[in-house]
Amino acid sequence: MQPEKRVNRLRTPPPPDPRPSSPMPPTNRPNSGRTTSPSSSPRTTSSGRPSAKKSAMNMLLRKQWQQGRAYVRQHPWLKMVSLLIARTILVLFLGSIAWVVALKYLPVWFTPLTISRKWDTIGTDNSSTIYKTWRPFEEINKEAALAVVASEDQQFPYHWGFDFDEIQDAIKENQTRKRPRGASTISQQVAKNVFLWTGRSYIRKGLEVYFTVLIELIWGKKRILEVYLNVAETGPMTFGIEAASERFYGHSAYTLSRDEAARIAAVLPNPNQFSIRRPSSYIQRRTRQIARQMRALGGQKYIRNL
Template sequence: MNPQRPANTFRNAPPPTPRPKASNASTQRTQPLSRKPSSDQSSSRGLTRKWQQTRRFIRERPLLERIYWVVIKTFLWLFFGSMGYVVALKYVPVWVTPLIVSRWIDTFGTDESSHVYKKWRSYDSISKEAALAVVASEDQAFPTHWGFDFDEIQDAIKENQTRKRPRGASTISQQVAKNVFLWTGRSYLRKGLEVYFTALIELIWGKKRILEVYLNVAEMGSMTFGVEAASQRYYGHPAATLSRNEAARIAAVLPNPRLFLIKSPSNYIQRRTRQIARQMRYLGGQKYIRNL
């Protein structure tokens, strides 16, 4: 007789009692608390609301809306036009600058000759001693900075607190921006545009082109612009054959080329010429500007 099989307790077990559902109170406890908007979000919403109110205010006044769009279009034309002009001058010689025109106008009604001495030469056709001389005298940090020498600016601010005659701290890039694109004079608008054009030429032109333009447009004597014109007029030979001392003397008159003379230098210019030549040697010679 076969023994009786054991009962399958798993199959015959009563169904498990379902767990009670969570009450509303427990559900509310598990829900995350709503976060308050952060200060940044609140400020951004406030700015958006103010901008919408401003736009609505302008739209409700046709004349004001017309002026608004004229200003916007003028700004865009000037912005893209200036960028296009900067791009063009990266490849085209700079024959005329506002400074040249201003100096030419100043000769009207005076005994000074109105003839402008100017000859454009490419960077490769100019003695590297001339390029090194202007860097050594005007802007020794030129190969490394991005248009502005902030250390020199801070030093000039400190010195000008005690100096009777303020000392400038403009880099070669800033001087090119002023001479090529802007009018003569002093104003906050002009200074702001100088910063804008300096940043543009640093970004678009590069160091070699900036130095090339500077060597061709800088005033280096009475109605004399560019190192080629100065070399031909005062030394009788092209800028490609300038010696170190000749280049240093040209650079020595750059702070005030209408007062200081290359052909008959004063004791101050002779002393400054020796200082610049010494700085050119300390910088390591022409290799200092080889990789512009």
């Protein structure tokens, strides 16, 4: 008779219980009114899989994508057209950046606005001579620079191309004004005068925003103001501060006084209607207002660190 073998019950698990010969029938308990858990919801499974509705939508999108690819394979010209459009957009994008970089250093001798004014005089009795003289920023009296900032865009040294507070104020005022008031900054005016055609459209406005961002990033404030002082329309067929000073005052823009600079800035909203040489009572009143604003801003030191 062999001795009974000891079993280490701490290391060896006990033998499993024998399984029942037949499964127990499930009990049908009545629903006591308890809400089902989120895991039993028909929309998602317990493993976090997407709902049946989302799966059906994914299958529909996948099917449409496959049908689109098959349609393009059946019509090879569509692929050629899409590639041509993509390459055109890329060329225009790179070309616009190169154009902006080049004009950071080169004088802006002509703009779409000067060409338009020249074209309008063809076949008429009006003079077709364009008065325009480029002057570097250092050769223009800073009173002129301060005057246009005080008149057109007092937040010019601080914003990044757009004055959103002024835009909101203009939207509120234009709800009751008969003639809409603009809220374009000096940067926006330079962008549309130098790079865009004349007129109004949503496409032009979108391009204006695009070029405004570019010149703010690439040119900087000083170059933007320099270009504005040279391309802004200051009178009939007259563009720039230097041309206006020589034509209407008889001397260079380097020797402009504060009142003379303020009068040039006063006619900028409509230089073909208002006159620098023969200012109306409105222009005289506006000139005094701009001169007061120039003093309130602190004089030339306001634009010294552009």
